[in-house]
Amino acid sequence: PAAEQKGRTDLLFKLMNQYLKNDVFSIQKSIVNHVEYTVARSRFKFDDFEAYQATSYSVRDRLIESWNDTQLFFKDKDPKRIYFLSMEFLMGRSLLNSIYNLGIKDTYAEALRQLGFDLEVLVEQERDAALGNGGLGRLAACFLDSLATLDYPAWGYGLRYEYGLFKQVIKDGFQHERPDYWLNFGNPWEIERVHITYPVKFYGKVEETMRDGRKHFEWIPSEMVEAVAYDNPIPGFDTNNTINLRLWAAKPSSEFNIQSYDTGDYVNAILNKQHAETISSVLYPDDRTYQGKELRLKQQHFFVSASLQDIIRRFKDRNDNINDLVNKVALQINDTHPTIGVVELMRTLIDDEGLDWKTAWGITTKVFTFTNHSVVPEVLEKWPVEILGNVLPRHLQIIYDINFLFLEDLKKKYGNDYDRLARMSIIEEGEKKSVRMATLALVTCQTVNGVSEIHTDLMKSMLFKDFYELWPHKFQNKTNGVTQRRWLAFxxxxxxxxxxxxxxxxxxxxxxxxxxxxxxxxxxxxxxxxxxxxxxxxxxxxxxxxxxxxxxxxxxxxxxxxxxxxxxxxxxxxxxxxxxxxxxxxxxxxxxxxxxxxxxxxxxxxxxxxxxxxxxxxxxxxxxxxxxxxxxxxxxxxxxxxxxxxxxxxxxxxxxxxxxxxxxxxxxxxxxxxxxxxxxxxxxxxxxxxxxxxxxxxxxxxxxxxxxxxxxxxxxxxPKLRAQRKEFQPPREFRRVVGMIRNGVFGHQEHFQALCDTVDGQGEDLYLLGNxxxxxxxxxxxxxxxxxxxxxxxxxxxxxxxxxxxxSSDRTMKEYAEQSWDIQTCKRPL
Ligand code: GL9
Structure with missing residues (x-):
């Protein structure tokens, strides 16, 4: 009945305007409430760690308020958004950063002081969120801080690893690795979205059928994993905007493979399903070494597939015409790791949305932009065709098609310059045929950028020389930056x-x-x-x-x-x-x-x-x-x-x-x-x-x-110095200190020989220490x-x-926004 409905709406409005207050007493009340009702300790007796937990939950409440309002505002305005796809976000700690950015640091410090706690001590109780290896992941974290602060309508998408980067323990001077089970004591900074899940498909086969008089490919996967969303609010500094970092965790799919239960082996059927969860278990700890591990490829596809499903769903909430995607969505791929997403979008547009190749290609090549983060070719990802075709059979087909059309175009331009065609092909021929992910990104992305001037120059003149000659307009430089809030002010x-x-x-x-x-x-x-x-x-x-x-x-x-x-x-x-x-x-x-x-x-x-x-x-x-x-x-x-x-x-x-x-x-x-x-x-x-x-x-x-x-x-x-290594005589001073190590001045003589060999003797001193x-x-x-x-x-x-x-990463983000993404700010009023 209308009257009942109205009463309810009135009540909700009354309740909605009850924002949390940020005076000392209100903050204390909220901390102490969390001690009792969230941490479930007595407000008369809690230790530093519990105080940290309760404080964090009270900050989280405030973050959620700001997050909700910002997202509502974005939804209402529906601006073009930037989605930053990255395998790594090296966030570090959140408590201090959050209260500084929300402008409530001093009040929190005072509130805690009166309760008998020292904010500086509590801050130390927090475990780092180490979902990244180093520079690349930390850069992504700085970018999010800047995007929020600059009021850009941005989201980050990544993986919620259960084990972050390993902990380094030193014993007798040797490094040992210990797992970083950072979620062990709970994580107040995330919001689990049990209802936001998407199925992600793997393996199986592709069947060719006819649909509406057109050839249609149907991927019949043999494994399905559920991606569950975890949201991490990212507050901007001195603004009301709080953006989102959505990380995906793998959960076994409840619907798929039901028939295995019918075989009578109920327990094994469940154990097999648990296997799915391993996809998001652990961050690969190798910086810059390409390993070619199947699980890594599954991680990549898992997070981009879930992200794209989520992005398209959000787009469709407000838009009917899929062609408008280019006006509403910019997708940034952080290094080659999310590049399979390009193919996944093609697949979605063609197989699920029913678009023809040309239209799908037109959209895909306009929404993606790509950042390269390395100088040397050896680290560029290459997936063996065998692995990729097994895990993602439909994707491999699409990659072959992209490559075929691309090479056809190249032939028109370069004729029979087969060396060049072989160099530029997405498929590397050879003993082990493989897919060059950077090439795939170059062919499909609107822009590609390096991360410093010299790096971009090297990209143009060496790493991607052929592509620079072909498409000079695609190449840009975006010198990296860092957030001065975390790294200086706080x-x-x-x-x-x-x-x-x-x-x-x-x-x-x-x-x-x-x-x-x-x-x-x-x-x-x-x-x-x-x-x-x-x-x-x-x-x-x-x-x-x-x-x-x-x-x-x-x-x-x-x-x-x-x-x-x-x-x-x-x-x-x-x-x-x-x-x-x-x-x-x-x-x-x-x-x-x-x-x-x-x-x-x-x-x-x-x-x-x-x-x-x-x-x-x-x-x-x-x-x-x-x-x-x-x-x-x-x-x-x-x-x-x-x-x-x-x-x-x-x-x-x-x-x-x-x-x-x-x-x-x-x-x-x-x-x-x-x-x-x-x-x-x-x-x-x-x-x-x-x-x-x-x-x-x-x-x-x-x-x-x-x-x-x-x-x-x-x-x-x-390059010249490297070529002249054979004739090079390292200086006396250099030989002397290397000799000291070799002669056992610092003990462990045997152990260090191989290290010394890299810079003298048979070693080539590839990195020119002697020079x-x-x-x-x-x-x-x-x-x-x-x-x-x-x-x-x-x-x-x-x-x-x-x-x-x-x-400052603020400068870097403005450059991306203007030169690559073509997005405007969207500032929530108070
Ligand atoms: C890196 C580069 O090596 C760094 O020079 C660069 O500053 C960062 C961010 O652009 O990216 N690429 C890369 O793979 N790592 C980088 O630091 N490695 C790690 O993140 C460990």
């Missing part, structure tokens, strides 16, 4: 306050270019003093941590020299260690008088090695062996220390970066696509010792070469000299921060 609040004080505004938190105004005050002794004082406090915090994890006492007067990132030969942690050994050797061999002139250093190295990457693991062992030797040498004392920070992750980075004086980004030129760690360090006033590689080049342009320490061969010299060694040592001397002059260092440090405005 993790280094002391420095943030100084910046705000001197600029007389905190607007830099949304417009990082404003940092350049710091240049005006760079000579002001007051600014320099305040600057150095905060940096010292940060170093002191890190020193305490170092002592806790390693037992090594370090002096905060020493220069903190840091290299933290994944361990990789091309990143050259080994070069760093060799120079530390050189320094050690020098100190040992000078007089006590001369020792007084040495600038004391604390060398800090951290990072994970891929579990199967033996050389990288030996590098970790070597750091420990060298550290053991020099940290306990009475001749050396505080002049030189070397510590390894175990289990480097987002939250460790938040501690280390603000406390670093110098950071090293020393990859062999032409190998690091961009690097984003360097940007975080520069923002925090840490000086960079680096090569002319990746984003370093652009950082140098912004900060000034006189405020950085640059060394080593340039990218254009590298760059002397120029590296010179740069190191320049560092010492600069650090000895306190004022000069302070100035350089301030100028680093002042020059880092370009490296």
């Amino acid at each position: 993790s280094n609040p002391g420095l943030g306050d100084i910046i705000t004080k001197w600029l007389e505004t905190d607007a830099w938190m949304k417009n990082l270019d404003l940092l350049s105004d710091l240049r005006k005050y760079v000579d002001d002794p007051h600014l320099q003093e305040e600057w150095l004082r905060v940096r010292r406090q940060n170093k002191s915090r890190l020193a305490t941590y170092i002592e806790m994890i390693s037992g090594v006492k370090v002096s905060i007067d020493a220069l903190f020299d840091v290299q933290v990132k994944r361990i990789h030969e091309y990143k050259r942690q080994f070069l760093n260690i060799l120079s530390i050994i050189h320094r050690y050797d020098c100190i040992k061999n000078i007089s006590p008088e001369e020792r007084k002139k040495v600038v004391p250093r604390v060398c800090i190295i951290g990072g994970k090695a891929a579990p199967g990457y033996e050389i990288a693991k030996k590098i970790i062992k070597l750091v420990h062996a060298v550290g053991e030797k020099l940290n306990n040498d009475p001749d050396i004392g505080h002049l030189l220390k070397l510590v390894f920070v175990p289990d480097y992750n987002v939250s460790v980075a938040e501690l280390v970066i603000p406390a670093s004086d110098l950071s090293q980004h020393i990859s062999t030129a032409g190998n690091e696509a961009s690097g984003t760690g360097s940007m975080k360090f520069a923002m925090n006033g840490c000086l960079i010792l680096g090569t002319m590689d990746g984003a370093n080049i652009e950082i140098r342009e912004e900060i000034g070469h006189e405020n950085m320490f640059i060394f080593g061969a340039r990218a254009n010299e590298v 760059d060694f002397l120029s590296y040592l010179e740069a190191q001397e320049a560092v010492d000299k600069a650090f000895a002059d306190r004022n000069r260092w302070a100035k350089m440090s301030i100028l680093s921060t002042a020059g880092s405005g370009k490296f």
